[in-house]
Amino acid sequence: QLQLVESGGGLxxxxxxxxxxxxxxxxxxxxxxxxxxxxxxxxxxEGIACIRSMETWTDVADSVKGRFTISRDNAKNTVYLQxxxxxxxxxxxxxxxxxxxxxxxxAYVAHEYEYWGQGTQVxxxx
Numbered sequence: 001q002l003q004l005v006e007s008g009g010g011l012x013x014x015x016x017x018x019x020x021x022x023x024x025x026x027x028x029x030x031x032x033x034x035x036x037x038x039x040x041x042x043x044x045x046e047g048i049a050c051i052r053s054m055e056t057w058t059d060v061a062d063s064v065k066g067r068f069t070i071s072r073d074n075a076k077n078t079v080y081l082q083x084x085x086x087x088x089x090x091x092x093x094x095x096x097x098x099x100x101x102x103x104x105x106x107a108y109v110a111h112e113y114e115y116w117g118q119g120t121q122v123x124x125x126x
Contacts, residue, residue, distance in 0.1 A: 002026030002115060004096050009120030012086055016124070020081040022096030022117060029072060030054050032098040033105040034079040035113055036070060038122075040092035047108020049081060052101065059106035064090075086124045093119040 004027075008020040022034060035050035048061045049070040058070050069082040079096060097113035099105055 004098060004115055004117035006094060006096055006117045006120040009094060009122045011123045011125065013126050014087055014124055016086050017082070017084045018086065018122060020083070020094055020096075020120060020122075022079040022081075024077045024079070024096075024098070027077075027098055027115065029074050029077055029079075031101065032114075033101055033103070034070075034072065035097050035099060035105050035108060036079075036081045037095045037097060037108070037110065037113075038090075038092040039095070039119075040089070043092075045095075045110055047106075047110075050099075050105035050108070051079060052105055054101075061108070083122075086122075088124050090124050091122060094122050095119045 003025045005023045033052045037045050039045040051058045051070050067085045072079045096117045098115040099113045103112040
């Protein structure tokens with residue numbers, strides 16, 4: 001059964017860190033790129049990071065560059081989003097999604113991502 005399951009969200013103070021995980025089953029990471037998106041209340045979904053299939057190439061959006069890092073553990077079929085120096089504006093629901101390699105993951109076009117997780121809430125507040 002194909003599933004993307006996010007975990008690791010929660011409440012954190014400004015300046016804190018979180019590591020999100022996207023556990024993937026039923027899908028071979030060698031053949032899919034994985035992206036992370038987030039959606040804040042009242043705002044559009046925003047693509048923030050992606051990692052290409054079969055490569056170590058990654059992209060991180062300017063809005064989070066220098067603070068967020070994406071990585072992949074193929075043995076565990078899991079993609080991570082390490083977040084440091086968190087700010088209140090990072091608050092939102094974070095989603096991972098899978099995309100076929102014929103697309104450009106860093107364009108963050110949501111409908112080009114075929115499979116999505118259910119999301120995990122991140123709240124940055126004192």
